[in-house]
Amino acid sequence: MRKLLVATKNRGKAKEIKELIGDFFDIILTLSDFDENINIIEDGKTFEENALKKSKTIYSLYKLPTLADDSGLEVDALDGRPGVYSARYAGDNATDEEKIKKLLEELKNIPEEKRGAQFVCVLTFIDENGRMYQTRGVCRGKIGFAPKGLNGFGYDPIFIPEGYNATFAELESDEKNRISHRARAFEKLKKILGEIYNEDTCDK
Numbered sequence: 001m002r003k004l005l006v007a008t009k010n011r012g013k014a015k016e017i018k019e020l021i022g023d024f025f026d027i028i029l030t031l032s033d034f035d036e037n038i039n040i041i042e043d044g045k046t047f048e049e050n051a052l053k054k055s056k057t058i059y060s061l062y063k064l065p066t067l068a069d070d071s072g073l074e075v076d077a078l079d080g081r082p083g084v085y086s087a088r089y090a091g092d093n094a095t096d097e098e099k100i101k102k103l104l105e106e107l108k109n110i111p112e113e114k115r116g117a118q119f120v121c122v123l124t125f126i127d128e129n130g131r132m133y134q135t136r137g138v139c140r141g142k143i144g145f146a147p148k149g150l151n152g153f154g155y156d157p158i159f160i161p162e163g164y165n166a167t168f169a170e171l172e173s174d175e176k177n178r179i180s181h182r183a184r185a186f187e188k189l190k191k192i193l194g195e196i197y198n199e200d201t202c203d204k
């Protein structure tokens with residue numbers, strides 16, 4: 001029985017991770033059904049540092065294979081902000097609506113052709129032996145002028161991925177899961193998980 005502990009408190013993120021991870025694990029636990037009170041200070045300067053800190057902290061407590069996701073939105077016109085501060089962009093307890101409102105306000109004089117942005121996702125996996133693996137995925141797009149759509153979470157209602165005329169929140173979850181930053185990071189992680197857990201099928 002192979003267990004995975006997903007070191008996130010974000011339920012929207014946890015849902016996507018469960019949809020994306022494939023069938024390497026029999027049981028997937030998240031901090032929501034495990035330990036709601038743990039507070040990890042995400043004080044790294046990069047997504048990589050924060051993802052590593054989250055996974056290490058949880059692995060050292062429970063010694064189970066652990067996956068952390070640190071992600072955020074980098075806006076070209078804001079020199080990459082909010083970036084690693086995406087979750088705290090409008091203060092510690094702000095809602096997604098408040099964050100979106102603040103970002104749209106900051107961008108209110110920016111014309112469409114300068115509203116480029118990208119979502120970034122860094123995954124850190126620590127296996128049962130304490131070995132660490134990290135992957136990164138990016139999804140380019142632009143920031144809309146008003147929130148649209150009800151699916152997804154976070155900044156999804158204002159992010160229009162490249163090649164689409166709809167926000168992430170207007171796409172079905174399986175469509176977002178084909179193209180998102182998180183999907184791209186998982187494509188790379190799943191190759192690694194395949195090597196770790198299906199070794200005997202690889203030497204043919």
Ligand SMILES: O=c1nc[nH]c2c1ncn2[C@H]1C[C@H](O)[C@@H](COP(=O)(O)OP(=O)(O)OP(=O)(O)O)O1
Pocket residue numbers: 007008009010013042069070071072073086087088119152153154155156168180182
């Ligand atoms: O696909 C996405 N669609 C919309 N918004 C997204 C996405 N991916 C990340 N985001 C936003 C949410 C949050 O404002 C920040 C991540 O911050 P981040 O610290 O990684 O996650 P979090 O604090 O919500 O949960 P946790 O640290 O417990 O995993 O970027």
Ligand SMILES: [Mg+2]
Pocket residue numbers: 042087
């Ligand atoms: Mg966080």
